[in-house]
Every structure is written in C-alpha cells, then in structure tokens.
Amino acid sequence: MTTTPVRTRPAPSRPRRIGLDRVREIVGTPDPVMRQKVLDRLDDHCRLFLAHSPFCVVASADLTGATDCSPRGDHPGFVRVLDDRTLLIPDRPGNQLADTFTNITENPGVGLLFLVPGYAETLRVNGRAYPTDDPALLPMLESRGRPAKLATVVEVEQAYLHCAKAVIRSGLWDDEPRALAGLLPSGGTIAAAHFGIAGLTAALLDDDLADDYRRNL
Template sequence: MGTIDTHEALRELLGEPKPTTRRKIIDRIDEHARTLIAHSPFVLLATSAPDGSCDVSPRGDPAGSVLVLDDRTLVLADRPGNKLIDSFRNIIDNPHAGLLFLVPGMNETLRVNGRAKLVADAPYFDELVVRGKRPKLAVVVEVEELFMHCAKAFLRSSLWQPETWPERAALPTMGTILRDQMSLPTSAEELDARLTEGALNSQY
C-alpha cells in the first residue's frame, strides 16, 4: 500500500528542509509577529490529549484582542461556546499547544508552538473585555517556536478569492445538518432561526 511508517522513509521520500527554512524558526514574538497578531481576528488553537487524540478549535475576536504580554507570552480570551471544553481539558493534561494566526487577505500565516496554561483571572483581563463582557477564562501561551508559514496553501486553495467560493445556497445550512445528523423532528428552517438568534445573542 506504500505506507510510510518510519522517519527515514519519510525523509527519503520528501527530502530535507532548506537551511533557511530551519533558520526562520525563532523562540520569541518579534515586532513582525506582534504586528500580525494585532491584525488577526481569527486563530486556530491545536491541542492534544495524553492518549494522542487531537483537537483544533477556531477562535475569533476583533483584531487586536489577542494580548502580547512580552516577547514570549501571549493571551487568548475564552468566549462563550458549546461547553465541550475539549481544548481546555487537553491543556490541563498536556500543555503543549499550537496556534495558527490568519490575517484576512494575507496568504502567509503565523505559526506558534508553545506551552499553554489556563488562567481564571489576572490584571490583564481588563484588556480582554469585548463589548463590555469580561471573559471567565483565558489561555496563556509561553512561546517556544514561532515562524511564518509560506503562501502556497492559500495560493493553491484561492481561499481569499470570492470568485472561487461556492454558492452558499448550494451548501446545507447548519439547521439542515443538525436535523439530519441528530434525527430531529424540528424543521431545518426553525433550527436555523434558533441558531442565528443564539449566535447573535451569546457571542460574548
């Protein structure tokens, strides 16, 4: 089946990274990273449990909401969600975490790897207030690795080009998906209305 199950086989197939690729990995939040973080309204938080099971959680806030405390520390506020708390349970058991910052219209992304912890309150929580709402929890990440990821994925996907986007009407709504996956008796239209109202009323 052509399965690759050793590091040696993988390297033989794909080769070694260029020296410049390794050199771009730094261990701090420099001025350029600060600028990108300040302009990013969307970040993906990746965590894993001790058994290896993984979770990737989208985090969205107005640009500038992620705090940079110093050259090695950043803070993400928690906002109301589905209460599954998969990321948080993982962080308690295994603090290693990865972040991927996106800036609208920019094809490069900022990647951060480090150790995360959960904080229920701190003086900087005042800076995490959005629309008058103070978060109950924040994720503090101690940066161990930081680097820019090249534009190839976004160029291949044409993600920022609206002319490549599918017509929304051609895709199922969330209400339709939940109705079918959960075998609910409620109509998709009613579920969509409830979901829209709930999302608008409980963002923060």
C-alpha cells in the same frame, strides 16, 4: 436547496503506511537556512501580524493523543501579546464542551495558526498553554462590552511565518471560492443530521443558531 453528494472512488484496501525515511526520500530535507526562521519568541513582525489577525486555530491533544482543533475569532488583535514569550487568548461563549481546556490541563502542548484576511502568509506559534481566570488580565480581553470569564495563556516556544503556497493554491482570499458556501446546506440542516433527534428540525436549529449568534458573540 439540493446538493450533490460527494462521490469518492472506493479504496481496495487501507492506504499503505510508510515511515519517515520514505517521507524524507520523497520530500527531501530542509535547507538549514529554513530552520533559522523559527524564532523562540515573538519579534516585532510577529506582534504586528497578531495585532491585525482576527482569527486563529488552536490545536491540542490529551494524554492519550486524542486531538482537537478549535477556531477562535474576534476583532483584529483579540489575542493579546503580554510579552515576547506570552500570549493571552480570550474564551468566548461556545458549546461548553471545553475541549481545549480539557486537553491542556492534561497535556499543555498547543499549536496555533493565525490568519489575516487578504494576506497570503500565515503565522504559526507553538508552545505550552494553561487556563487562567486572573482578574488582572481578563478586563483587557473585553469584547462587545463583555469581559472574558476565562482565557488561555500560551508560553511561546516557536514562532514563524508560514509560506503562502497553501493559501494561494486554495484561492482562499479570492472572490470565486466564496461562492462554494452556497453549495452547502445550512448549519441547522447539518446539525439536525448530526444530532439525529426526532423533532429537532433544520428550521428549528437554524433559528436557534441565528438567535445564539445574535445574543452570544
């Protein structure tokens, strides 16, 4: 399959940097009522959302400010609510880089974004996190007959529903945008280009990825 390269207009210089005062001048200030939606714990609506969410993104950073944003996904409700202020995220087999674990051992601050397919609003949760291998908790995170070996504990500091505008604008849950996937090369093609190792072909990597997905989900 051939793809058309994305063309961008070259910028004459680095984009101009502005300060927060200028940002506020453009976007305005939030209505005080909007701040009331930010909870310091998980209420029943948050719990219901989490019980139906099969996907979240975890943002973290190390002490230098180097950031990472990592997807997590499994059956709906795979992120467990231990109590109103505590979440438990299972760790599944991956690339073994352990970027999130590395970050949160240095800097515990995390931001989570939860999605429910077909639902336009998203749930945002911010807090502090740490890794655990607690044998009393890991069995409850079993998936496909496999217990989790590690998990991330998130101590909730903020939780709130985010409006649907971004999802509506993107058409994320519409049928038409899904056809965009057909315009991209295979995962193996992209990985082969990124690795840049002689003999490591797209076909070989596509086969390896398919086998890994079959065995290690």
